[in-house]
Amino acid sequence: xxxxxxxxxxxxxxxxxxxxxxxxxxxxxxxxxxxxxxxxxxxxxxxxxxxxxxxxxxxxxxxxxxxxxxxxxxxxxxxxxxxxxxxxxxxxxxxxxxxxxxxxxxxxxxxxxxxxxxxxxxxxxxxxxxxxxxxxxxxxxxxxxxxxxxxxxxxxxxxxxxxxxxxxxxxxxxxxxxxxxxxxxxxxxxxxxx
Amino acid sequence: xxxxxxxxxxxxxxxxxxxxxxxxxxxxxxxxxxxxxxxxxxxxxxxxxxxxxxxxxxxxxxxxxxxxxxxxxxxxxxxxxxxxxxxxxxxxxxxxxxxxxxxxxxxxxxxxxxxxxxxxxxxxxxxxxxxxxxxxxxxxxxxxxxxxxxxxxxxxxxxxxxxxxxxxxxxxxxxxxxxxxxxxxxxxxxxxxxxxxxxxxxxxxxxxxxxxxxxxxxxxxxxxxxxxxxxxxxxxxxxxxxxxxxxxxxxxxxxxxxxxxxxxxxxxxxxxxxxxxxxxxxxxxxxxxxxxxxxxxxxxxxxxxxxxxxxxxxxxxxxxxxxxxxxxxxxxxxxxxxxxxxxxxxxxxxxxxxxxxxxxxxxxxxxxxxxxxxxxxxxxxxxxxxxxxxxxxxxxxxxxxxxxxxxxxxxxxxxxxxxxxxxxxxxxxxxxxxxxxxxxxxxxxxxxxxxxxxxxxxxxxxxxxxxxxxxxxxxxxxxxxxxxxxxxxxxxxxxxxxxxxxxxxxxxxxxxxxxxxxxxxxxxxxxxxxxxxxxxxxxxxxxx
Numbered sequence: 001x002x003x004x005x006x007x008x009x010x011x012x013x014x015x016x017x018x019x020x021x022x023x024x025x026x027x028x029x030x031x032x033x034x035x036x037x038x039x040x041x042x043x044x045x046x047x048x049x050x051x052x053x054x055x056x057x058x059x060x061x062x063x064x065x066x067x068x069x070x071x072x073x074x075x076x077x078x079x080x081x082x083x084x085x086x087x088x089x090x091x092x093x094x095x096x097x098x099x100x101x102x103x104x105x106x107x108x109x110x111x112x113x114x115x116x117x118x119x120x121x122x123x124x125x126x127x128x129x130x131x132x133x134x135x136x137x138x139x140x141x142x143x144x145x146x147x148x149x150x151x152x153x154x155x156x157x158x159x160x161x162x163x164x165x166x167x168x169x170x171x172x173x174x175x176x177x178x179x180x181x182x183x184x185x186x187x188x189x190x191x192x193x194x
Numbered sequence: 195x196x197x198x199x200x201x202x203x204x205x206x207x208x209x210x211x212x213x214x215x216x217x218x219x220x221x222x223x224x225x226x227x228x229x230x231x232x233x234x235x236x237x238x239x240x241x242x243x244x245x246x247x248x249x250x251x252x253x254x255x256x257x258x259x260x261x262x263x264x265x266x267x268x269x270x271x272x273x274x275x276x277x278x279x280x281x282x283x284x285x286x287x288x289x290x291x292x293x294x295x296x297x298x299x300x301x302x303x304x305x306x307x308x309x310x311x312x313x314x315x316x317x318x319x320x321x322x323x324x325x326x327x328x329x330x331x332x333x334x335x336x337x338x339x340x341x342x343x344x345x346x347x348x349x350x351x352x353x354x355x356x357x358x359x360x361x362x363x364x365x366x367x368x369x370x371x372x373x374x375x376x377x378x379x380x381x382x383x384x385x386x387x388x389x390x391x392x393x394x395x396x397x398x399x400x401x402x403x404x405x406x407x408x409x410x411x412x413x414x415x416x417x418x419x420x421x422x423x424x425x426x427x428x429x430x431x432x433x434x435x436x437x438x439x440x441x442x443x444x445x446x447x448x449x450x451x452x453x454x455x456x457x458x459x460x461x462x463x464x465x466x467x468x469x470x471x472x473x474x475x476x477x478x479x480x481x482x483x484x485x486x487x488x489x490x491x492x493x494x495x496x497x498x499x500x501x502x503x504x505x506x507x508x509x510x511x512x513x514x515x516x517x518x519x520x521x522x523x524x525x526x527x528x529x530x531x532x533x534x535x536x537x538x539x540x541x542x543x544x545x546x547x548x549x550x551x552x553x554x555x556x557x558x559x560x561x562x563x564x565x566x567x568x569x570x571x572x573x574x575x576x577x578x579x580x581x582x583x584x585x586x587x588x589x590x591x592x593x594x595x596x597x598x599x600x601x602x603x604x605x606x607x608x609x610x611x612x613x614x615x616x617x618x619x620x621x622x623x624x625x626x627x628x629x630x631x632x633x634x635x636x637x638x639x640x641x642x643x644x645x646x647x648x649x650x651x652x653x654x655x656x657x658x659x660x661x662x663x664x665x666x667x668x669x670x671x672x673x674x675x676x677x678x679x680x681x682x683x684x685x686x687x688x689x690x691x692x693x694x695x696x697x698x699x700x701x702x703x704x705x706x707x708x709x710x711x712x713x714x715x716x717x718x719x720x721x722x723x724x725x726x727x728x729x730x731x732x733x734x735x736x737x738x
Contacts, residue, residue: 019688021680027570027673030680035688043689049582050636053686067679069686072581072638085687086581088636089679091644092570096687129575130605132270156575156609183578 018104022084022095024184034101043069053089123165123190127181131155136177138188142170150188153181168192215240216537217292220318221285222246222260224296225275227596227613228515229256232294235529244288246281248274250604255596262288269606275299278306282313292316292536294529298608301512302329302383318536319490320511328486328509332380332418338506341485343478346497346505347371348420352380355405355417361398364419368397371421377401379408380416385455387411390422423505425662426497428452429464430510431479432520434531434549435489436541442549443476444526447519450661451650453573458643458666459562459650460516462523463555465621465659467502473553475504482509490535491517491528497663515563515613518594522559522617524548558624559617562647564595564635566609569646570672577605581639586631590617590624603640611642625657645675 020032035041040056042064049071054064072086074095082099099107135152138144144164151162171191175181221244222232229245233256236243245260250269257263264284266274274280278300285293293310295301301319304326310317319325328334332352335345348371354360368375368391377400379387387408389400401417409415427450435441448464449457463472479494492511496504517528526548534542567573583599595612597603603611616631618624629651635644650656653669662668 017688017692019684021684027676029673029677033681033684033688035685035692037692039685039689041685041689043686043693049638051686051690053682053689055682055685065682067682067686069683070582070636070638071686071690083691085690086638087683087687087690088582088638089683089686090675091632091635091637091642091648092676092679092683093638093641094680094683094687096684098687098691128571130577131575132605155605156577156607158575 016101017098018082018101019096019098022097025093025095122171122192123168125150125162125165125187125190127153127183127185127187129153129155129160130182131160131180133175133177133179133181133187134159136173136175138170138173140170140173144168144170144190151175162187164190166190166192216533216539217241217290217316219244219261219288219290220292220294220533221281221288221290222256222294222296223275223281224294224299224301225251225254225256225596225607227594227610228296228298228513230259230596231594232296232529233259235527235533238527239530239533241533244284244290246275246284248606250606254601255598264288269604271299271606275607278303278309281306282309282315285310285315286313290315292318292533294318294532295512297512297515302510304329316536318532319513320486320488320492324486324488325511328488328492328511330380331378331382331508332416334482334486334508335418335506337485338482341481343482343506344504346420346423346507348375349418352416352418353401355401355415364401365394365397368394368419371419374422374424376420376422377404377417378420379404379412379414380418381412381414382408387417388455423497423499425664426450426499426505427464427661428457428495428507428663429467429475429498429504430493430495430514431476432514432517432528433479433483433488433492433494434528434535434541434545435483435492436535437489437538438540439484439487439489440541441480441483441488442541442545443479443552444520444524444528444545444548445552445555446472446475447516448661449516450663451656451665452663453666456573457516457563458646459560460519461558461560461621461624462519463558464498465661469553471502476552478504478506482506491532515610516561518592518613518615519559519561522592522615523555523557524551557617557619558621559615560624560628561613561615562628562632562650563610563643564612564614564637564647565643566603566611566640567643568641568672569643569670570676572672573643573646575605575609576641577603577609578640579603580611580637582636583638584634584636585612586614586634588631588634590627591615591631592617614647621659622657625651646670646672649675 017035019035021030042054044052046052051069053067053069056064070088074084074086076084082097085096087094087096131153133151134154137149146164146167148164149161150164153160168190172189174186219242220236222229233243242261245256245263246266247257248266248269266277266280293315300306302325304322307317307322307325336350338345353364374392377389387404389404391397391400404417405415429446429448431446432444445462446464447460447462449460451459482494491513492509493514494509495507497507498504521528531545566576568576579602585593592615593612597611616624616627618627632648632651
């Protein structure tokens, strides 16, 4: 398993790569990409942090499509996890995870196995914008209906209601009034009605 | 009203005295790009500037550029930039003679303007009386109507929401106005307290909801009814007035491209208007301003319907975000003019000359508001730490900003981070220039509205001047535009990793972690980890 433990060679060299939007950037509908060793695509450097992406078959003629991209490195959350790369194309910013296809497959099998043991149906609510909790309308143990307001989060002059995605019971309330929250923080867990 | 005049005040502006600075020292009661904009004007006029700041802005550009800086309090606006008492105190303590409120925050709070006046300081803007009269949207509607200016059909008094027996008369009045109808807050702004009602039976509930929201937001639950003018363009007129009561219009701006009542793109002149239509609009605006006793800078907003008929909406009694568009086509410095007017000077010859030319504009200017927002998620705020920051330059390009690489965009305030303005001989050339300028923009670390602006600059309907306040809802499909480039982004990230470029990309040791958990990446500290010396690494390693 040298490819997994040896960070330097974990992704460099030959072999297919699994590339996907990282959780911070991911949206429903984002498809991961498997990049083979002979994809026919090429990066042409264009100054610090800049490159031109030449995509074979991307253009309308036989000429490859040429797309300016910005590239940056991000510190990965776990040293053993996938590489985290920042890419900006046409103003769209993506945090992208890159890892060898073989390791991605291994990890996916592992996480599928783990999921079997968890209780089904609980909905975890995470912050989709950083801000401040200005109101908490429920307490742990409260029954809630789908669409019921749980919290109000203020961010950049706007008040955003956080609503229950499913009917159930407030299993956990992870924030309090006045608390500052960051993108991705757990706000509440709603357990499904039995 | 007492007005303290500094050594460079009214006396020095007499014809026999050499023109000195309008004030010795001015406090700028704002933050971000507008605070920097005002401080720049002060510096050029030889006026010392005093910045105020919250803890979130201790190292911000406006603090660095000002001559003096005073801390107001913690990050939340209510504990800092909205503390009128602390700001007046800071002005007195630092020996400032005048206060410029910028836009937003306290700019249109009559009580703040009055507190500044009562402290013996000059408020750089309309008088507190005029702000109060125009801040009440219903009072402004009555005032415009009395001045013979067409207002959007609707009610002129607050509708009684709380009395059940009043419902039937309200419904009858609404029938007379016609559906769809808008419920609006008398104290309103920014779309808060506003409800669109398409069906008669939904009106009572909308009135109650609008009143409740308005009460929560403004401390005043008064609402009124207005017919929905659709389709419509948003066209506004820049006004300047002096103490002697001279009021002029400095051309109009089309700000139709907006969402949730926040403007995204502004331009001047408004495309497609004839000279006669332009001049009529200017005349209507001046008439409202005169009726309100307006002085200094303000903007009268209109909806222009399909038949190109203007309907008065409201007056914003302050400098606006998009004032730079007017500056580019008139050659004026509106902030400098504001300072001179506030010091008691009459409208300058340059202002009068620009006003005389306003019917026949010879240049075209466009502004786009670059904000820390995600245009694929309905422009939701996306604060965070800026990585790369490259702004455009070159002929006909102006950038008003207050941030730089490595700086954090705090979640506490408006997400506007830069205004990119272009100016050219005509609209077509201005759009070409905008496209070019936006190609030069490179921002990392945070998501911005750049994809949306690139889309606008390439849109045929926009190029044809086919504008409407529903433009964004009808034309912009953010997630589809994002998906269009997602594959390229993934391929680029994969190639950069595989070809070993990622070693050069790795952030320096000891840099703070980027993404400690799912979803946190955009918000946490971000090293300036852009590829250094990437070319050498890449040239060595990549197959050609």
